[in-house]
Amino acid sequence: MVRLIEVSRRFGATVAVDRISLELARGAFLTILGPSGCGKTTLLRMIAGFIAPSAGEIVVHGRPVADLPPWKRSIGMVFQRLALFPHLTAFGNVAYPLQMRGFPRDGIADRVARYLRLVRLEGLGGRRPHELSGGQQQRVAIARALVFEPDLLLLDEPLAALDKKLREDMQLEFRRIQQELGVTTINVTHDQREALVMSDRVLVMDQGRLQQAGTPEETYARPANRFVAGFIGLTNFLPAEVVDRGPGATRLRIGALEITLPGATARPAAGPIEVALRAERIRLLAPDEAAEITVAGTIAAAVFEGDRVVYEVGVPALGPQTLKLYDLDPLGHGRRRPGEPVRLGWLARDLLTFTP
Amino acid sequence: MSRSPGLRVLDALEGVRATLWPRPLAPLTPWAFLVPALLLTGLLVAALVPLADASLRQLDRATFRLDESWSLANYAAVLARPVYGVMALRTLGGALIVTAVTLLLAFPYAWLMVRTARPALRRLLLISLFLPFFIGQVVRAYGWLVVLGQQGLANSLLAALGLPPLTILYTFPGVLVGLVQYMLPFAVLMLAPALTAVPEEVELASAGLGATPLRTLWRVVLPLARPGLVAAGVVVFTLTLTDFAMPEIMGGGTNDFIASAVYDAFFQLGDPGLGGAIAILMTAVGSLAVGAVLALFGLGTLGYVEERR
Numbered sequence: 001m002v003r004l005i006e007v008s009r010r011f012g013a014t015v016a017v018d019r020i021s022l023e024l025a026r027g028a029f030l031t032i033l034g035p036s037g038c039g040k041t042t043l044l045r046m047i048a049g050f051i052a053p054s055a056g057e058i059v060v061h062g063r064p065v066a067d068l069p070p071w072k073r074s075i076g077m078v079f080q081r082l083a084l085f086p087h088l089t090a091f092g093n094v095a096y097p098l099q100m101r102g103f104p105r106d107g108i109a110d111r112v113a114r115y116l117r118l119v120r121l122e123g124l125g126g127r128r129p130h131e132l133s134g135g136q137q138q139r140v141a142i143a144r145a146l147v148f149e150p151d152l153l154l155l156d157e158p159l160a161a162l163d164k165k166l167r168e169d170m171q172l173e174f175r176r177i178q179q180e181l182g183v184t185t186i187n188v189t190h191d192q193r194e195a196l197v198m199s200d201r202v203l204v205m206d207q208g209r210l211q212q213a214g215t216p217e218e219t220y221a222r223p224a225n226r227f228v229a230g231f232i233g234l235t236n237f238l239p240a241e242v243v244d245r246g247p248g249a250t251r252l253r254i255g256a257l258e259i260t261l262p263g264a265t266a267r268p269a270a271g272p273i274e275v276a277l278r279a280e281r282i283r284l285l286a287p288d289e290a291a292e293i294t295v296a297g298t299i300a301a302a303v304f305e306g307d308r309v310v311y312e313v314g315v316p317a318l319g320p321q322t323l324k325l326y327d328l329d330p331l332g333h334g335r336r337r338p339g340e341p342v343r344l345g346w347l348a349r350d351l352l353t354f355t356p
Numbered sequence: 357m358s359r360s361p362g363l364r365v366l367d368a369l370e371g372v373r374a375t376l377w378p379r380p381l382a383p384l385t386p387w388a389f390l391v392p393a394l395l396l397t398g399l400l401v402a403a404l405v406p407l408a409d410a411s412l413r414q415l416d417r418a419t420f421r422l423d424e425s426w427s428l429a430n431y432a433a434v435l436a437r438p439v440y441g442v443m444a445l446r447t448l449g450g451a452l453i454v455t456a457v458t459l460l461l462a463f464p465y466a467w468l469m470v471r472t473a474r475p476a477l478r479r480l481l482l483i484s485l486f487l488p489f490f491i492g493q494v495v496r497a498y499g500w501l502v503v504l505g506q507q508g509l510a511n512s513l514l515a516a517l518g519l520p521p522l523t524i525l526y527t528f529p530g531v532l533v534g535l536v537q538y539m540l541p542f543a544v545l546m547l548a549p550a551l552t553a554v555p556e557e558v559e560l561a562s563a564g565l566g567a568t569p570l571r572t573l574w575r576v577v578l579p580l581a582r583p584g585l586v587a588a589g590v591v592v593f594t595l596t597l598t599d600f601a602m603p604e605i606m607g608g609g610t611n612d613f614i615a616s617a618v619y620d621a622f623f624q625l626g627d628p629g630l631g632g633a634i635a636i637l638m639t640a641v642g643s644l645a646v647g648a649v650l651a652l653f654g655l656g657t658l659g660y661v662e663e664r665r
Contacts, residue, residue, distance in 0.1 A: 050560050071563050071564070083561035085558065085561075096565055097565035100575075148566065
């Protein structure tokens, strides 16, 4: 189990990491998600031992590691730019941690071969990093980080530099290897899709602070605040006002529209609030189709992305702001042109409310 | 369309270039860039020809003219006189020691300069590095006289501490001290780019994989910095091998290097034949040493052959 207790790091006057606490069960896969500069890499480097925390405690498998230098911790790390040793072969790179950690000499070759097989690099052990493709280099880096069976695996955005197709393949590949070995893993990324695809748990950070921790589903379905709602997914934000707060329901006014939210929705404080609505929760309605909430609008822009069309729709009733929504079957029917009148519908429970 | 004056000047120059060097000549461009360097190197090689020619003619002591016919008499004279052998060994040994000590001192300096996160420290190290270049070799050697002389700063300090005076000046170690100090900035300047090319992440990765700092240095940093080490070593070695001023001033005539013998032969003895022979032998030994180093480590270590990531 990995535990962080109120871990902070200051650089001069700036607080890069501000009292982050987390607990991670053995074998779990956690992704720390946040925009660049949010402190996630600093946090990871503190866990690895490259940066000392200004305050707080880090415990890996029951052992506080604050006073241990990196080479005495049992933590494998895959770096953003991989940091393979260019003067060593793939085999030499993977054997390196075994040599440094004093593994019995005669067992090293077998174990390196086993891990090269695990990452599907059989027969390529003799190549130097520059003779390998980007994806193969990733595999060497992950084999090197895992071969000494560390207590914890850290991934510092190693997939960020890959093109989309390869990145998506490698996300599944990392996940496969992680589950096969059952190694506790902390991944760091700014790619929300990667966080949702790979992780058991997601921790969202912004400006050094913890914004939300939970399963990918929880984080997506019930964002804790406006930042998380905006960072994960394509989300429309609209200014709104609380009109009436009853025991089982809340009446909101969004522009000219009045909506009653079911009582289960977190109740906002009275006064001006913000309402969030995911793009994929809005449906383009057929002429005779009904929905819980319907509004009329005009297409302002349409962007074809292959598997979907992203529409921006102006809805006068909601104010000057346009709504973004997806058409997930763009080849099934004709494309709506800008200027075309449309009707939009969604469910009241899809509205998320935040105090700004 | 409005353009900045700087861009207009560049466009005008581009027009001149296009007239002087039209597109069909483009494949020759790399060679054109090489011309100045080839001329300079060619001049140096050409200068060896009259030198070699003189070295093959004996001086007629009666007329103080060189013989009309070629002979190996000058080379025989150099090899026969033990004083030249001693000097050559002193020069070679000194160059090896200076190279080793300089690299040993320059490496941590360059590493700190490249790796430090403090801009103030990096600036200080850089200024300290370039300051000696503003002060000539002779002035610096004179500075050493002030520090290391019998009544110098060092001995005053030792006397104040009640310790016996130290004789460094006009000794072989004294010459080496002066040479190391002179060579250090050259070595640091050649090592710094090589160390910059070693990403810090690679050092961190090594530590995370279980290597102590010394093991990281030995197994990762030194192998990756090898091109810089070889280049710096070659430069320091050849500069020391041919140095004249430091042994002259710091050694005071007691510890001359081979360049002093060349100087003496030309300007004291007035024997260009003998001087030429010593110079050719020195050039040959130096070239052989550098050739051996490059053969041993391969041209690739200088980064010219192998593709480096």
